[in-house]
Amino acid sequence: MTITVIRISKILFLVFLTISSSSAQRCIFPGRYRDYTDATGRLYYACNAFDGTPVYFRCPKNEIFNDLTQVCEAKASPSALICSWIQIVLGKTPDPDGDGTTYIDCTQPSLGPRIVLCVKGLFSPILLCCYDGSTCYY
Structure with a gap:
């Protein structure tokens, strides 16, 4: 039982270390913030007021x-x-x-977030459009 707990603790520590060291994000204000590079919406980071280094967490499934x-x-x-x-x-x-064929549109904030289906291709968070490998569709 003790060995299993130690192994689980080591695994959780390594996962935490991997997540927390994988980003170049710096904190400016204390609080908790969603990491928008994570398409699942589960990853977030906490900031303290001292050193500006974020600590990453993942929401449960x-x-x-x-x-x-x-x-x-x-x-x-x-x-x-x-x-x-x-x-x-x-x-x-x-x-x-989504499965990559939809994105959330907040270009008109007063309407709230809208889910939009790509006409062609998959949504690219880098290009901010639906991309089929050669063309951006807006």
Whole structure:
């Protein structure tokens, strides 16, 4: 029993270390923030006011990080939420519940987040469009 607990602790530590060292994100303000490079919506980081180094966490399966409440919650329809500031800045972000053929559009924040289906290709979070390998579709 003790050996199993030690092995699990080592595995969890390595996973935590891998997640926390994999990003170049720096903290400016204390709080918890969703990592928008993670399309699942489960990855978030906590910032303290001291050294600016984020500490990464992952929400349990079937939960996503809610920017407003700063906690992991059961997945909800994006229309039930409001656009976060980063979604407004980017305009389009990956749909955490999608398979790559949909994205969340916050180009009109007053309408709230809208799920949009790509006409062709898959949504590219780098190009911010649906991309089929040669053409961007907006």
